[in-house]
Amino acid sequence: MFMAATDFCIRDYRTADADITLTIFQRAVREVASQNYTPAELEAWAGHIDRHVWANSLERQFTWVAMQESLPAGFASLTEGGHLDMLFVSPDHQRCGVASALLMTAEQAVRQRGMNRMTTEASLTALPFFEAQGFEIVKAQAIERRGQVLRNYRMEKALHEARDAR
Structure with missing residues (x-):
């Protein structure tokens, strides 16, 4: 699936993307989330993420x-089930619409599967x-991970039928 935007496109994940997605995730967490x-x-x-576990998780979704x-x-x-498990943008591409x-691509996929609600856990x-x-x-949630308590939020969004842009 491709979706054109200003100067980037959205494509389906490939097995070879495991390392680049892990790098984006780790950089986004360490550089962008460091404010919170x-x-x-x-x-x-x-830290300490097993590359094979990571790759298997993304391939199952x-x-x-x-x-x-x-x-x-x-x-x-x-x-x-319509849960947005991950959405991470490289620190080099923040606030560019990525x-x-x-998210629009994921919402479209949820609608195509006949669901009208999407959930996520937001940092x-x-x-x-x-x-x-x-x-x-x-x-609000407090998730324990490797001896640390991370705060985040369970969130949901009602999805309405997409309208034709005619």
Whole structure:
């Protein structure tokens, strides 16, 4: 699936994308989320990730990669049940519309599967983005990971039928 935006496109995930998506994830967490989480929390979140477990997880989901020419700009993954598991944008491509385009792609996939609701778990850093995209907080959470407690929000969004742009 391709979706043109200003200067990037969204394409389906490929097995060879495991390393680039892991790098985007780790850089986004360590560089962008550092404004809301401590160094120990960031390391618990993004450190010590088994590449094979990572790759298997993305291959079992619906996953897309945003590309700017030949450079990966971000990625998103969606479970069969309409849960947006991951949405991360490279620190080099923040605030360029990449996250919005990836989210739109995921929402379209949810609608195509006949579902009218999408869920996610948003970090403190991502919360404003998801609220601006129409997600509502279901509950605040404290997730324990590698001895650290990470705060985030369970969120959901009601999806309406996409309208023809005629």
